[in-house]
Amino acid sequence: MNVTKPVLVLQLRPEDDTSNSEFEAILKYGELAEENTRRLRIEKSGIPGLSLDDYSAVIVGGSPFDISTAQDQKSEIQVKIENDFKHLFDDIVARDFPFLGACSGCGLLGSYLETPISKKYSEPVGGTVISVTDAGRDDPLLANFPDQIAVLCGHKEACDILPEGATLLLTGDDCPVQMFRVGENVYATQFHPEGDGEGFTVRIHAYKHHGYFPPEEAEALIVEVNREDTPYAREILRRFVARYTN
Numbered sequence: 450m451n452v453t454k455p456v457l458v459l460q461l462r463p464e465d466d467t468s469n470s471e472f473e474a475i476l477k478y479g480e481l482a483e484e485n486t487r488r489l490r491i492e493k494s495g496i497p498g499l500s501l502d503d504y505s506a507v508i509v510g511g512s513p514f515d516i517s518t519a520q521d522q523k524s525e526i527q528v529k530i531e532n533d534f535k536h537l538f539d540d541i542v543a544r545d546f547p548f549l550g551a552c553s554g555c556g557l558l559g560s561y562l563e564t565p566i567s568k569k570y571s572e573p574v575g576g577t578v579i580s581v582t583d584a585g586r587d588d589p590l591l592a593n594f595p596d597q598i599a600v601l602c603g604h605k606e607a608c609d610i611l612p613e614g615a616t617l618l619l620t621g622d623d624c625p626v627q628m629f630r631v632g633e634n635v636y637a638t639q640f641h642p643e644g645d646g647e648g649f650t651v652r653i654h655a656y657k658h659h660g661y662f663p664p665e666e667a668e669a670l671i672v673e674v675n676r677e678d679t680p681y682a683r684e685i686l687r688r689f690v691a692r693y694t695n
Contacts, residue, residue, distance in 0.1 A: 454505040455487045456694060461512030461530065461553055463492045470651040471510045474643040478683040479508075479690040492526065496533035501540055506547035506693040509554030511641065513659055516556045516566045517606045535561055545632035547693040549686070552604055555637035562612035562631065570624040572639075574603030574653065574662050574670055576677035579627045579640070585618035588630065590688045598681035600627070601644035601674060603652075603661055608639070628685075634693075642686040646675035 458475060462468040468490055476483055487504070489497070492512070501507070514527050523531075538561040541548050550558050556566050578597050585591045598619075608626040611617050619628035619638070628638045641648075650671050657664045 454503060455485050456481060456690065457499070457504040457507045458486050458488045459496065459507065459509045460488065460490050461492045461510065461514060462490075463513070464655050466651055467655045468492075470648045471643065474645060474648045475508060475510070475686070478643050478645075479686045481690050481694070485694070491530060491533070495526065495529040496537060501544065501546050506549070506689070507537075507541065508689075509548075509550040509557070510643070511552035511554070513656060514553060515606055516553075516560050517568060531557065531560070542631060542635060545634050547634045547689075548636060549642075549689045550637045551641050551643065552602075552639060555608070555639050556606060558631070558635070558637045559608040559612050559626070562615065564612040565609040566606050567609050568606050569609055570607040570626070571605045572602050572607075572621075572624050574649070575673050576601055576679070577621060577623065577640075579619050579621040582617050582620055584616050585628070588616075588618050589692060590636065590685050591618060594681055594684075599677065599679045600638075600640035600642075600682040601649060601677055601679055602640040603649075604639060605660060636689065638682075638685065640682060642682045644679060644682065646671075646677065649674040 460468050462471060472488055534557045560566050576599055578599055580597050581591055581594050607624050611626050611629055615629040615631050617629050621627045624639055627640060630636050653667050653670050657667050662670060
C-alpha cells in the first residue's frame with residue numbers, strides 16, 4: 450500500500466503486551482504496514498504537540514481508564530490525556546478529519562461531544578451481535594453488510610445516548626450506541642474492530658482484576674472469545690484504512 454502520509458495510532462494501554470498486541474492487530478486487520486504509521490503510546494506523558502496535516506488519519510484504541518470515574522479519583526495522567534484529547538478533537542471535529550476511535554476512543558469522543566458516559570450500558574467481555582441501522586447501510590464502511598454482525602466487546606461504560614448531531618450506524622440491545630459518525634469522516638465504535646481471540650486472550654490475562662469480569666471466569670472467557678469470529682467488525686477497520694490512505 451502506498452501511503453503518502455502515515456496513519457497516527459494513539460494508544461493508551463499501560464502494559465507492553467496489551468499495547469503491542471493491539472497495535473499488531475490494527476496493522477493486521479487494517480492491512481496497514483508499520484512503516485506507514487506513527488505509533489504513540491500516550492499513557493505515560495499524554496499527546497505531544499502535533500499537526501494533523503502530517504497524517505492521513507487517526508486511530509485510537511482502548512484502555513483501562515474509565516471516563517465516568519469521579520474527577521477527583523482520576524490519576525494525573527488520565528486527567529492530562531482527557532484534556533489532551535479535548536484539544537485534539539477541537540481540530541479533528543472542526544476539520545472533519547478521518548478518525549476512528551474504538552472503545553475508549555469512543556468514550557473520549559462521546560464525552561467531548563457532551564453525551565453522558567456511564568455504566569448503564571456496560572457489556573461483559575465476549576462476543577455479541579449488533580444491528581446495522583438504516584443510516585449505517587448507506588455508510589461506506591458498512592455498505593453491503595448483513596443486517597446483523599458479530600463483534601467482540603468488553604466495557605464498563607458507554608455512551609448513554611447518541612451524541613447530539615451524530616449519526617447512529619450500529620446499535621445493540623444491551624448497548625444502543627455501538628457505532629456512530631460525526632460529519633462524514635469521524636467514527637467511533639464501542640466494540641473492538643481489531644479484536645480477535647488472540648488479542649482478547651492477552652487482555653483477559655492483563656485485566657483479570659480490573660472489574661471487567663470475576664477473576665475466576667478468566668479461563669472460560671478465553672475459551673469463549675477464541676470461538677468467536679468477527680469478520681465484519683474487522684472489515685470496518687480495513688475499509689477505514691483503505692478509504693483514507695489510498
